[in-house]
Amino acid sequence: MALNDKKQTDKNHTFFQSFRHALEGLRTTLADEKNFKRHLVIATFVLLLGFLFGVSKLDWLWLIVVIFLVLIAELWNTAVEYLIDLLVAKHYDPLAKKVKDVSAAIVLVAAFLAAIVGVIIFMPYILNFLNL
Numbered sequence: 001m002a003l004n005d006k007k008q009t010d011k012n013h014t015f016f017q018s019f020r021h022a023l024e025g026l027r028t029t030l031a032d033e034k035n036f037k038r039h040l041v042i043a044t045f046v047l048l049l050g051f052l053f054g055v056s057k058l059d060w061l062w063l064i065v066v067i068f069l070v071l072i073a074e075l076w077n078t079a080v081e082y083l084i085d086l087l088v089a090k091h092y093d094p095l096a097k098k099v100k101d102v103s104a105a106i107v108l109v110a111a112f113l114a115a116i117v118g119v120i121i122f123m124p125y126i127l128n129f130l131n132l
């Protein structure tokens with residue numbers, strides 16, 4: 001299948017095509033969502049802290065899981081926002097508000113979990129570093 005699929009509405013025909021469209025979704029989210037960029041900056045900082053303190057393999061596993069969980073939640077939230085905008089455009093709709101707010105709450109809960117895991121993992125290293 002030719003890659004001339006600018007206005008494609010049928011299914012992807014190759015793995016490469018699916019992969020390319022998924023990457024486009026990532027690029028769109030990066031371009032449109034400031035919060036996605038903020039999460040990436042925080043994730044980079046957390047990874048640097050992990051290297052700095054030499055955290056254990058299990059700690060790395062937890063950090064990577066919660067980082068990806070937050071990014072997945074943010075991607076999900078972005079998709080829901082596009083879908084609602086597609087359905088109601090700029091028209092105010094109380095149900096659209098509920099859907100968007102609940103979708104944002106998914107990100108909030110994931111970020112809260114990530115913060116708890118971060119504190120549990122890094123607190124002993126920080127206390128040790130400060131000789132407390």
Ligand SMILES: Nc1ncnc2c1ncn2[C@@H]1O[C@H](COP(=O)(O)OP(=O)(O)OP(=O)(O)O)[C@@H](O)[C@H]1O
Pocket residue numbers: 033035077081088089090091092093094096097100101104
């Ligand atoms: N069509 C609509 N009808 C009713 N309320 C809306 C509508 N569009 C947006 N809102 C309200 O505005 C809020 C922000 O809108 P939206 O989620 O599109 O912006 P955002 O800045 O990308 O949000 P986030 O910070 O979650 O990424 C929503 O959580 C919702 O409360």
